[in-house]
Amino acid sequence: xxxxxxxxxxxxxxxxxxxxxxxxxxxxxxxxxxxxxxxxxxxxxxxxxxxxxxxxxxxxxxxxxxxxxxxxxxxxxxxxxxxxxxxxxxxxxxxxxxxxxxxxxxxxxxx
Amino acid sequence: xxxxxxxxxxxxxxxxxxxxxxxxxxxxxxxxxxxxxxxxxxxxxxxxxxxxxxxxxxxxxxxxxxxxxxxxxxxxxxxxxxxxxxxxxxxxxxxxxxxxxxxxxxxxxxxxxxxxxxxxxxxxxxxxxxxxxxxxxxxxxxxxxxxxxxxxxxxxxxxxxxxxxxxxxxxxxxxxxxxxxxxxxxxxxxxxxxxxxxxxxxxxxxxxxxxxxxxxxxxxxxxxxxxxxxxxxxxxxxxx
Amino acid sequence: xxxxxxxxxxxxxxxxxxxxxxxxxxxxxxxxxxxxxxxxxxxxxxxxxxxxxxxxxxxxxxxxxxxxxxxxxxxxxxxxxxxxxxxxxxxxxxxxxxxxxxxxxxxxxxxxxxxxxxxxxxxxxxxxxxxx
Numbered sequence: 227x228x229x230x231x232x233x234x235x236x237x238x239x240x241x242x243x244x245x246x247x248x249x250x251x252x253x254x255x256x257x258x259x260x261x262x263x264x265x266x267x268x269x270x271x272x273x274x275x276x277x278x279x280x281x282x283x284x285x286x287x288x289x290x291x292x293x294x295x296x297x298x299x300x301x302x303x304x305x306x307x308x309x310x311x312x313x314x315x316x317x318x319x320x321x322x323x324x325x326x327x328x329x330x331x332x333x334x335x336x337x
Numbered sequence: 338x339x340x341x342x343x344x345x346x347x348x349x350x351x352x353x354x355x356x357x358x359x360x361x362x363x364x365x366x367x368x369x370x371x372x373x374x375x376x377x378x379x380x381x382x383x384x385x386x387x388x389x390x391x392x393x394x395x396x397x398x399x400x401x402x403x404x405x406x407x408x409x410x411x412x413x414x415x416x417x418x419x420x421x422x423x424x425x426x427x428x429x430x431x432x433x434x435x436x437x438x439x440x441x442x443x444x445x446x447x448x449x450x451x452x453x454x455x456x457x458x459x460x461x462x463x464x465x466x467x468x469x470x471x472x473x474x475x476x477x478x479x480x481x482x483x484x485x486x487x488x489x490x491x492x493x494x495x496x497x498x499x500x501x502x503x504x505x506x507x508x509x510x511x512x513x514x515x516x517x518x519x520x521x522x523x524x525x526x527x528x529x530x531x532x533x534x535x536x537x538x539x540x541x542x543x544x545x546x547x548x549x550x551x552x553x554x555x556x557x558x559x560x561x562x563x564x565x566x567x568x569x570x571x572x573x574x575x576x577x
Numbered sequence: 578x579x580x581x582x583x584x585x586x587x588x589x590x591x592x593x594x595x596x597x598x599x600x601x602x603x604x605x606x607x608x609x610x611x612x613x614x615x616x617x618x619x620x621x622x623x624x625x626x627x628x629x630x631x632x633x634x635x636x637x638x639x640x641x642x643x644x645x646x647x648x649x650x651x652x653x654x655x656x657x658x659x660x661x662x663x664x665x666x667x668x669x670x671x672x673x674x675x676x677x678x679x680x681x682x683x684x685x686x687x688x689x690x691x692x693x694x695x696x697x698x699x700x701x702x703x704x705x706x707x708x709x
Contacts, residue, residue, distance in 0.1 A: 229568045261644035264633040291615040330626025545600035559679045
């Protein structure tokens with residue numbers, strides 16, 4: 227298990243370097259003087275490529291973050307049971323937040 | 338450097354002390370003095386009860402490893418002049434249980450050493466005396482990592498050893514590399530399984546503390562990185 | 578070993594570490610920034626998704642605070658610094674993972690080179706943000 231998760235951490239790292247760069251560049255640093263508004267987001271997320279990009283950013287970002295947390299946990303002494311519980315918690319938190327995030331993104335598209 | 342050294346030494350005798358303390362000693366300096374000479378002087382002339390290990394006094398046996406002025410070093414190979422100060426603090430190696438004063442219990446270190454089976458196991462079917470030329474690429478960088486004297490400096494410098502009691506540590510993992518990378522060894526795959534664990538290679542975060550303190554200039558980080566790659570390749574069905 | 582020795586062996590351990598190691602500080606900061614970013618990403622996702630779900634008015638008012646208020650401008654600058662550090666040191670680690678620079682002196686040089694790049698990137702982004 228560890229070899230796969232370690233590789234995936236590196237893969238997500240490379241993806242995030244590019245994706246977070248783009249995300250911050252285009253959204254956190256908006257070009258207009260006014261803040262982003264809902265209308266702009268709706269227009270943006272109509273494009274399939276962009277909404278898929280955001281969803282992938284969310285998934286890889288949360289994977290990288292939560293695996294990082296698990297790594298910190300493993301660096302300290304722990305019992306087998308504790309490891310299983312913490313892993314389970316992190317998976318649930320991850321799925322929950324990714325789910326909520328995707329739900330939020332999709333809510334901007336009229337179905 | 339004619340003024341004497343001001344030496345603080347960690348003292349703890351569990352048979353008589355409740356808690357550790359530091360004793361202060363003034364030690365005269367001579368040319369080419371090593372830290373080992375300092376503790377020997379203290380033991381000979383100032384306090385006969387000071388306990389420490391040493392043997393060869395030439396950096397070969399690994400017995401005299403101590404924590405001197407903030408870093409794990411071999412006492413016999415650390416020139417007092419290299420510390421660039423007259424104030425010297427000597428403590429036992431961190432991350433080890435302490436037996437007395439500067440003497441630590443090496444058992445946990447060697448238990449982990451033994452876990453990776455630190456000895457070459459020959460394959461039965463070998464007709465030729467030499468199947469890998471010493472200077473061939475197949476030797477990778479094994480030959481740079483063979484000089485380990487099991488002094489424990491790397492193990493004591495590693496912050497992952499400090500926080501996780503199960504972590505195999507740089508010395509054991511480095512030795513595991515020299516054997517796993519050796520095409521002639523019979524149990525390479527078995528060894529890789531032992532290190533491919535959360536308390537094996539995956540606890541290393543490339544801090545390089547081990548490599549900085551090694552008196553034999555071994556870089557366990559490099560060995561461990563190589564082992565991580567081997568673990569990944571194995572998952573893809575390739576064992577090199 | 579006699580009994581007294583077994584008892585005394587577990588009596589005390591010093592936890593002194595090596596505090597003059599560049600690689601260790603690089604890792605400590607990587608971890609601190611990592612934890613900060615985990616906290617941020619969870620907060621950011623929940624806040625943004627929640628705002629999107631609350632509809633146009635709530636979203637617009639939330640965003641106008643987040644992108645207007647000077648406190649958030651300042652926090653944004655800190656966030657950028659954190660992201661740059663974690664990303665650049667992360668690239669250094671990726672180099673180690675493919676076998677480049679895994680030597681005592683090289684890893685230190687790499688660290689300082691990346692910090693230099695980070696300082697430049699961060700200064701540039703602060704200037705951009707302040708509207709220069």
